[in-house]
């Protein structure tokens with residue numbers, strides 16, 4: 720089963736813990752210790768693949784500690800959470816995202832932008848289009864308005880980030896495979912070139928050998944050198960493979 724580490728980031732009070740606990744345990748906790756920084760595990764299936772999620776619910780973003788740097792480094796995907804009732808919480812996310820990109824040293828980091836507390840229509844100070852604008856500024860990072868209270872879009876936001884991690888890993892694997900195949904092809908082309916140059920050598924040697932063989936005092940050591948180099952290595956290969964076959968049978 721694949722292991723995915725997802726980090727939930729955002730200003731204090733935006734609902735990081737509420738979202739996390741709602742996703743993992745399916746319950747809404749009215750008041751949660753704001754200082755608690757904890758990790759949770761949850762197994763889910765995304766697109767037919769089982770994933771073991773480790774979700775880190777972080778606390779406070781005021782200080783940028785070495786610890787924070789460490790878990791951003793180890794995180795594969797990020798939920799960047801603000802509250803639609805708190806303008807500053809969205810501003811704080813801009814710096815946070817910069818920090819994530821800097822630490823990951825990449826522009827392509829699996830992440831979602833989450834505008835939480837969308838049930839609080841009366842207290843809302845940020846509209847959907849404010850979130851959309853930030854998402855566009857970030858290169859169309861998927862954006863969800865959520866309500867941890869009513870579990871609106873909570874699963875969707877987590878699944879989206881997991882899917883992005885999967886896609887990124889698949890792309891990396893495909894690239895590695897492509898590189899391996901390219902190396903293999905280059906190697907076989909190189910071998911082909913070596914073989915054709917050896918055939919040239921052998922042609923000369925075999926002519927000489929035929930001459931020697933025609934003589935009664937054919938020199939064994941000269942004959943030995945006449946064994947085509949490539950067929951010699953082939954023989955060796957056959958020998959070693961039959962030896963290894965023996966070993967396997969035994």
Ligand SMILES: Nc1nc2c(ncn2[C@@H]2O[C@H](COP(=O)(O)OP(=O)(O)O)[C@@H](O)[C@H]2O)c(=O)[nH]1
Pocket residue numbers: 729730731732733734735736737738748749750751752753835836837838839865866867868869
């Ligand atoms: N109405 C409403 N309140 C929420 C929602 N999410 C969190 N809260 C409340 O906001 C406060 C802070 O939530 P918490 O999860 O502790 O925020 P954190 O500091 O980011 O982890 C708590 O009182 C929550 O009950 C939500 O979606 N809707």
Ligand SMILES: [Mg+2]
Pocket residue numbers: 735736737751752753754755776777778
């Ligand atoms: Mg919290």
